Amino acid sequence: QTYDAALMTRRANYYLSLGFALTPVKYGDKIPAFGKGWNKEENLILDSEKAAKWYSRPHNIGVQLGASGLNSLDVDDLELTRAAFAQHGLNIDDILNEHPHVIQGAGFRMWFRASENDPIESRRYLEVGGDTAYEIRGGNGFQDVAPGSLHPNGYEYRWAKTPPRTRADLPVSPDWLYHLYESLAERPEKASKPTPSRPVREYTGPSVIEAYNARYDVREVLERNGYKRRGNRYLSPNSKTKMAGVEVYVDA
16 A cells, blocks of 8 residues: 555644644554654654654554553454443443444454543453453553554554544543453463472482483494594585594593
């Protein structure tokens, strides 16, 4: 897909008008361009001048959730989410129809205005049979790729129906969102080290290499692996020069 710098700059300025703090993301990807330190204030795009500089070159638009005062509901599997929400007396279809939301492939995303000292400051998710139904995230450690950006699969993130004209068009984080967040498990960023099922005894003997060298003579090992002795040297079975190149030295 051909990149339109002027169009992407206008889109970035639109998100700035909503009070969003932006971060440049690799074009056609979800990874922030800065890598480590992407969410530091000095690396965020907070004005139109910086937006023009970044989006003159191909980049996706990332929205840093914490600095933007947003919480995010990411629906990966609509059918699983319907069933999960119904258990809490919620109807995800009604929620999507009522508020602006983003279409991302087969899934959806909604942004909510966060409260002051908002309790959502990490990533929590519901997994069913190995598939993620939905995810709730917020705080300074997370960003969402904004509509108008290019997804890694080649399609464009886009708004369903009418995008919000002002920040007030975005819903305030409802009580049910906080309730769901509290009911979900923390998403592990790294696999924890398994706890041994029985005590591990410390080995205090010689190293494996020392034990091997003590048991086997190097000449024996070479000959067992096809090396031919030529005086003080050994000829490799794979040698193309037919010159014995391995010499064994004995410690004095």
